[in-house]
Amino acid sequence: MSGPILEVEGLQKSFGALKATDEVTLDLRPGEIHALIGPNGAGKSTLIKLITGEIAADAGRIRFEGQAIDTVDAAGRARLGLARSFQVSQLVPDFTALENVMLAVQGASGESFRFLRPALADPALIEPAAFHLAHAGLAGRERVAAAALSHGERRRLEIAMALAMRPRAFLLDEPMAGMGADGARDLTALLSDLRAEAPILLVEHDMDAVFALADRVSVLVYGRVIATGSVAEIRADPEVRRSYLGEQA
Amino acid sequence: MSALLVAEQVLNGLQYGMMLFLMAAGLTLVFGVMGLINLAHGALYMTGAFACAAVAAATGSFWLGLAASLAAAAAAGALVELAVIRRLYARDHLDQVLATFALILVFSETTRWLFGSFPLYLSLPAALSGAVSLPGGLVYPAFRLAIIGIGIAVAAFLFWLIGRTRLGIRIRAGEADREMIAALGVDIGRLYTLVFALGAALAGLAGALVGTIQSVQVGMGEPVLILAFVVIVIGGIGSIRGALVGALVVGMTDTLGKAFLPQLFALAMEPSAARAVGSALASMLIYILMAAVLIVRPQGLFGARA
Amino acid sequence: MSRAAIIDAGLFATLIAVVLVAQAAGEPFVITLATKAAIFALAGVGLNLVLGYGGLVSFGHAAFFGIGGYVAGILASHAMSGQPVATFPFTMQGSNEMLAIWPMAMLLAGLAALAIGALSLRTSGVYFIMVTLAFAQMLYYFAISWPAYGGEDGLSFYVRNTFPGLNTFDPIQFFAIVAVLLGLGLLLSALIVRSRFGLALRAARAAPGRAVAVGIRPFGIRLTAFVISGMITGLAGALYADLNRFVSPTMLSWHMSGEIMVFVILGGIGRLAGPLAGAGAYILLEHLLGGVSEYWQALLGLLLLVIVLFAPGGIVGMLNGGRGR
Numbered sequence: 001m002s003g004p005i006l007e008v009e010g011l012q013k014s015f016g017a018l019k020a021t022d023e024v025t026l027d028l029r030p031g032e033i034h035a036l037i038g039p040n041g042a043g044k045s046t047l048i049k050l051i052t053g054e055i056a057a058d059a060g061r062i063r064f065e066g067q068a069i070d071t072v073d074a075a076g077r078a079r080l081g082l083a084r085s086f087q088v089s090q091l092v093p094d095f096t097a098l099e100n101v102m103l104a105v106q107g108a109s110g111e112s113f114r115f116l117r118p119a120l121a122d123p124a125l126i127e128p129a130a131f132h133l134a135h136a137g138l139a140g141r142e143r144v145a146a147a148a149l150s151h152g153e154r155r156r157l158e159i160a161m162a163l164a165m166r167p168r169a170f171l172l173d174e175p176m177a178g179m180g181a182d183g184a185r186d187l188t189a190l191l192s193d194l195r196a197e198a199p200i201l202l203v204e205h206d207m208d209a210v211f212a213l214a215d216r217v218s219v220l221v222y223g224r225v226i227a228t229g230s231v232a233e234i235r236a237d238p239e240v241r242r243s244y245l246g247e248q249a
Numbered sequence: 250m251s252a253l254l255v256a257e258q259v260l261n262g263l264q265y266g267m268m269l270f271l272m273a274a275g276l277t278l279v280f281g282v283m284g285l286i287n288l289a290h291g292a293l294y295m296t297g298a299f300a301c302a303a304v305a306a307a308t309g310s311f312w313l314g315l316a317a318s319l320a321a322a323a324a325a326g327a328l329v330e331l332a333v334i335r336r337l338y339a340r341d342h343l344d345q346v347l348a349t350f351a352l353i354l355v356f357s358e359t360t361r362w363l364f365g366s367f368p369l370y371l372s373l374p375a376a377l378s379g380a381v382s383l384p385g386g387l388v389y390p391a392f393r394l395a396i397i398g399i400g401i402a403v404a405a406f407l408f409w410l411i412g413r414t415r416l417g418i419r420i421r422a423g424e425a426d427r428e429m430i431a432a433l434g435v436d437i438g439r440l441y442t443l444v445f446a447l448g449a450a451l452a453g454l455a456g457a458l459v460g461t462i463q464s465v466q467v468g469m470g471e472p473v474l475i476l477a478f479v480v481i482v483i484g485g486i487g488s489i490r491g492a493l494v495g496a497l498v499v500g501m502t503d504t505l506g507k508a509f510l511p512q513l514f515a516l517a518m519e520p521s522a523a524r525a526v527g528s529a530l531a532s533m534l535i536y537i538l539m540a541a542v543l544i545v546r547p548q549g550l551f552g553a554r555a
Numbered sequence: 556m557s558r559a560a561i562i563d564a565g566l567f568a569t570l571i572a573v574v575l576v577a578q579a580a581g582e583p584f585v586i587t588l589a590t591k592a593a594i595f596a597l598a599g600v601g602l603n604l605v606l607g608y609g610g611l612v613s614f615g616h617a618a619f620f621g622i623g624g625y626v627a628g629i630l631a632s633h634a635m636s637g638q639p640v641a642t643f644p645f646t647m648q649g650s651n652e653m654l655a656i657w658p659m660a661m662l663l664a665g666l667a668a669l670a671i672g673a674l675s676l677r678t679s680g681v682y683f684i685m686v687t688l689a690f691a692q693m694l695y696y697f698a699i700s701w702p703a704y705g706g707e708d709g710l711s712f713y714v715r716n717t718f719p720g721l722n723t724f725d726p727i728q729f730f731a732i733v734a735v736l737l738g739l740g741l742l743l744s745a746l747i748v749r750s751r752f753g754l755a756l757r758a759a760r761a762a763p764g765r766a767v768a769v770g771i772r773p774f775g776i777r778l779t780a781f782v783i784s785g786m787i788t789g790l791a792g793a794l795y796a797d798l799n800r801f802v803s804p805t806m807l808s809w810h811m812s813g814e815i816m817v818f819v820i821l822g823g824i825g826r827l828a829g830p831l832a833g834a835g836a837y838i839l840l841e842h843l844l845g846g847v848s849e850y851w852q853a854l855l856g857l858l859l860l861v862i863v864l865f866a867p868g869g870i871v872g873m874l875n876g877g878r879g880r
Contacts, residue, residue, distance in 0.1 A: 052768070079770035090765040092758050103758050107769030112755040112776065119751040165769060286681045336864055342681060343612045347820055348863045350813045354856030362850045471809060475692045478685035486681065529700045536693035540674050543686065547677045 003066060004029050005169045005199050006051070006082070011060035013046055020046040021057070022223035028169055033191070033200045035210045038220035039244050044203050045087075047220065048173055051201075052084050053077045065168060079110060081168030083198070085158035087177055091146040097157055098142035101129035104164035128164060136160035137190060152183040159190060167198040176206040188212055207245075211235075219244060256387050258508045259501070264393045266500025267400025271455035272477040273484070273492040274407060275448025281424040281487025282444050283338055288349035289329065290452055290477070291470025292356035297322040297453020298460035298469060299360060302369045311374035315457055322453020323446045330445040338441070353471065361467045368464035371457075396458050403451065407489050420444065424487055479535055483542045485552025494550060499535050506531040563828035567741070570831065571734065578727050586726040587798070592831075592838040593733045594794045599818035599830025600740045601787030606816070607825035608748055609780045610760030612684045615671065615691030616815050619785040621698065621807030622667050623660040623792025628802035629704060630656050631712040653718045653732070656793055664789020665782050667694075672781035676774055691812055698804040709803025716797050723797075733794055737831070740787055745827055747783070756780050788815070817859060 004027035013021040020043045028034050038044055049055045051062060053074035062069050069077055078084070091100050102125040106112060119125060133142060136156045141149065149157060155175055162170055175191065176184050188209050194200060204210050210217065211231050218228040221243045227234055234240055276290050300321030305314030333352060337345045372378075377392040411417040419440055422430045431437045456470065463469075476499065484495025511527030518526065542549065570589060577585035598620055605611045633640045633649025641647045650656055675686045704710045715723045723729050747753050758766045759773035766773055796802040805811065814837070822833030840858070844851035 074767045075770050075772045078768055084768050090762050092761045103754055104769040106751050107771045112751050112771055114751040116746050116750055118749040119754045280681060286684060342684060344863050346612055346614060346684060348860055351856040351859035354852045358850040358853035475688055475809060479689050482682055482685055525702055529697055532696040532700045533693050536689055539689055543674050543677050
């Protein structure tokens with residue numbers, strides 16, 4: 001597969017008079033980390049919701065692995081391999097870390113309508129879940145309730161669940177949110193490894209992480225992509241400096 | 250099926266709708282501002298009816314009774330708000346449902362203990378006990394016309410209150426963002442008690458008015474409460490306009506359906522079957538309407554999309 | 556076994572023990588009370604599936620309870636009168652056999668749950684509560700205005716339905732039937748909750764956004780749970796009609812919906828045998844407090860208020876050591 005994994009073309013979304021997404025076109029290529037940056041209110045959350053399928057676009061097209069997915073609902077897109085993480089962790093608080101990932105394994109398999117066999121003892125769920133937890137650096141924390149995990153561990157759990165979705169692409173929404181310097185560094189290393197699994201569309205505010213990780217960067221301002229390019233190109237772009245990065249970048 | 254008969258039923262529908270509006274307005278305000286579902290609203294309706302009946306019987310004056318219904322319902326509402334409802338704002342809807350269901354039990358049985366199980370009857374006030382001749386030859390009971398008038402007046406009052414007063418601004422702000430108005434220094438406690446008492450007063454008024462044309466008895470509130478729910482689902486939560494439109498739609502549909510569906514069926518079936526099928530269908534009509542709204546616009550006609 | 560499982564088993568054993576003692580002491584009335592408690596418990600087990608585990612506040616489960624009851628009543632009364640229930644599209648005769656009535660009751664209750672659920676689950680939160688209440692009320696008014704089966708006065712059928720090999724008139728034998736069904740209901744509930752479906756249902760409740768993100772569609776999960784729930788509660792309704800040999804629109808009333816909810820809450824929502832504890836407590840209260848005053852429901856209301864405000868885990872919650880919902 002040599003074409004882009006994810007293509008967004010001419011996407012538009014308005015809320016009343018507010019144009020939250022204004023002719024956005026971008027793509028995500030195999031093996032890359034494509035960062036999406038921009039000031040608050042730029043429309044990043046709306047764009048994410050359009051891509052994940054939470055809301056429907058007014059116009060434009062989205063293609064995933066070459067197929068149009070405009071009519072596929074959010075759960076369907078997840079099952080196709082569009083694995084996302086949330087800016088504010090969405091975990092089942094009463095489930096353990098392992099159980100949360102087992103849920104993801106179950107969801108990815110599409111086999112939720114099984115009524116009789118106990119799920120939590122099923123090796124078909126346990127083994128992959130433990131594997132992904134370990135991959136995300138949470139080995140040893142399997143039996144801890146999600147509500148009892150530290151903030152950093154919860155962000156990693158989000159990644160573990162995304163890994164469990166048999167991802168063909170990751171859509172990570174501010175994974176660094178709320179992380180201190182050490183945690184951010186470790187998470188950055190994890191994300192860099194993730195690139196080997198599937199390309200990542202990374203929405204982030206943490207510029208250190210962006211500059212360290214991104215192969216390409218797109219800048220979103222007032223719903224429009226004002227620039228796309230390598231890290232160096234973006235840092236040098238005058239319009240980007242004016243609207244977002246500031247003159248010192 | 251004469252034009253006069255249809256006109257009479259239309260007015261009946263309007264009157265019924267106005268009564269539903271009084272119920273639904275209070276309910277939707279409480280939900281919109283406080284985020285609380287209140288099953289005991291029907292009990293406040295009943296309280297107003299009993300207060301009216303008791304005071305009217307004791308003093309011989311319907312108007313005193315009516316005033317008493319407003320006062321009693323508002324007072325009961327305020328009391329309940331301070332004692333119970335206050336503790337429920339932070340709770341989930343299940344707890345609110347259960348606690349207010351428990352309140353229904355307490356209110357109903359206490360009322361039954363005080364007044365017995367048999368219905369009480371109110372006599373119409375002398376000034377409104379006659380009939381009014383309307384253009385077109387229709388003669389319609391004055392009291393029912395008064396109910397329509399009261400409904401219009403209350404609607405106008407509520408639109409003025411919400412749209413043009415400081416209290417209204419606080420109410421609208423509270424609907425939009427509860428935490429924010431607390432942060433802005435508005436006395437939330439007092440605002441909530443006031444809104445609750447206002448809703449209760451409207452319910453009590455409805456109870457007194459309906460009690461006058463029908464009867465006053467324990468358990469009269471709950472069927473009306475459920476109808477008010479249907480009104481709110483159709484009209485949209487938190488919207489007075491939705492409550493008004495929803496109430497009129499429900500009132501008309503129910504009244505006209507019950508009046509004319511059996512006759513409609515009689516055109517195609519023999520009379521006793523027509524009556525059975527027609528009235529059974531008529532009793533389900535507003536719920537079918539609600540189902541239709543759910544399919545097309547689940548947040549209601551004037552409700553905000555979730 | 557975990558502490559919760561021990562409590563569940565203990566509650567069921569207590570029920571059986573009470574009945575055996577009553578049988579030995581020659582108190583058939585107590586057996587009838589216990590049967591009533593078991594039937595209410597089964598109705599609550601149904602509701603608990605969507606309410607406790609699914610987080611759906613359905614205030615209209617009387618609809619399914621009543622449908623189950625009316626199916627039993629209609630089939631039984633037609634069996635007595637000899638007239639067929641329907642002649643189109645095929646002739647359906649009435650029946651006096653429990654084994655024929657139960658599947659029918661569950662089927663019709665399930666279909667009603669499918670229709671009501673498909674519409675109601677388009678909403679959430681307060682709307683859902685109001686809509687489920689409204690649909691049950693619709694059926695209530697329909698039952699009142701449909702004259703063929705007694706309307707407001709209800710329908711009596713004078714023989715208890717039959718079960719092969721047993722004398723169903725004998726209180727303890729009828730209780731045995733109900734107890735087995737309750738046991739099966741509890742078992743099914745336990746299996747479902749621990750299954751993949753149960754995992755998805757609980758996830759859809761606790762973090763619906765997350766469920767979607769892992770490829771689970773909450774609507775389908777919830778609707779399926781709603782239908783299963785309706786079928787279980789419908790079966791309880793059929794048994795209730797059989798117990799009283801009478802069915803009336805009261806079984807469809809909002810008050811009944813509230814009572815079923817009370818069974819679940821008193822016992823502790825999301826606890827497997829919670830409904831059994833709750834129904835048992837309710838019957839006990841009705842019996843004890845009812846002797847004190849005919850206005851005992853006011854006291855029940857106060858008790859309920861206290862529980863909701865101060866002890867949300869219910870009876871089983873307290874047995875299990877504090878609030879754990």
